[in-house]
Amino acid sequence: MKLKLTQNQKEILKKGWSYLFVLPILILIFASQSCNKKDVVDKDKPISDLSIYNLPSKWTNQNGQNVEIKDLRGKVLVMVMIYTSCKSACPRLVADMRNIESRLPDNIKEHVKLVLVSIDPEVDTPKRLKEFAIANKMDGDQWEFLRSTEENTREFAAVLAVNYKKIAPLEFSHSNIISVFNAEGELAYQQEGLGVNSDETIKKITEEAVKLN
């Protein structure tokens, strides 16, 4: 018994040498990790109470990638709910979004993401969203088209205070609201109506985005 123990101890001692080499490397790794953490300190901050990043729902974008709402954290979000087969209000809402995007000052553009969420996930497949993005010249990185399940969509609409109802196949009645969220996902401003003056919306987006410069 005793002999065995000492043998074991010897082995441990032998291995101990290698630990001496490994240890500094481990320390280095940990040190560099904590440095990394400092760089993204924003993302480690707890999500605020009123933030949409509390929403756990999963979405798919126009490129077929899986997206969680909280993946968008750190950008000012301009969000609207639409459906691609819409012929009445949505084209104007989409035009409003494009107009807002084109009027954003260059120095903040990289901090802004414009998000269009489909209220018709059944029809609006990622492929269809992609086609819609291209057709409407909204194919840049600043544009994000999202779809999820019917239930997640209903919940998301509830957060945005957007009402919608399917009134026929390929026809929905819906609120025309463009919402601005700050980098922490808190509602900063809402623009209601179609073709309304977007000055105030752009001002709010700029205010929030400048903070990130």
Next chain:
Amino acid sequence: MFPLKKIITFFLLLICVTLFAQEVKMVPIKGGTFVPLYGATTKKPVRVASFSMDVYPVTNAQYLAFVKKYPDYSRSKMKGLYADKSYLTQWESDFSYGKNNLSNAPITNVSWFAAKKYCECQGKRLPTMDEWEYVAMADEKRSDARTKEEFNRYILSWYEKPKTYSNPVGQTFKNYWGVYDMHGLVWEWTADFNSIFLSGESRKDKDTDKNLFCGSGSVNATDLMNYAAFMRYAFRGSLKANYTTKNLGFRCASDK
């Protein structure tokens, strides 16, 4: 012989007790079609598939059990995104509804998010607005009593009664389906409450508006029924998902 009977009855009782203790009573609702009174965009009937619905609204005691299991939904932990400041204000503390609230009174001051989560945690869901209205049009005897004047007067008289939310569940009438408290106790959340358009955005409900606001001199049963339904839809239309108020509760439903 005698002890055997005793043993059997004992076991039967045991089974019954455990069954009823765990399950909140639900009743099956046979599907069908109906024309909703208000909010319908066309006059076409809406189809409701068969489903099950809680017999009573969710009570303080039941909600307390939920909050204990999911403390994130307690009063002090609840996130602002999911409920406004009046969430559960009538309760004494996070985990006590206090002496001023009956254990079997309906839970109120809960947001849509909270109600939705509660039902999900029971393996259920909130009823849709069409489902809720479909069940709510029944009186004691008929599945659709909307054209009965007495039925409408009953509903409207409740709208005038103050503080019915502090009453226990199950004291109003039992309807055709075996469901209580659809009228007379509290307003209730529905899954798609945010699908209502009563403002300028509604495109096709103008006809109904005219019926409601430009009523002719006499008030008949149809006017009363429109008015009662209008009140419900208008109330839902005024809600946001994080709103909580003391006369608004909920119950759950499930697909068969």
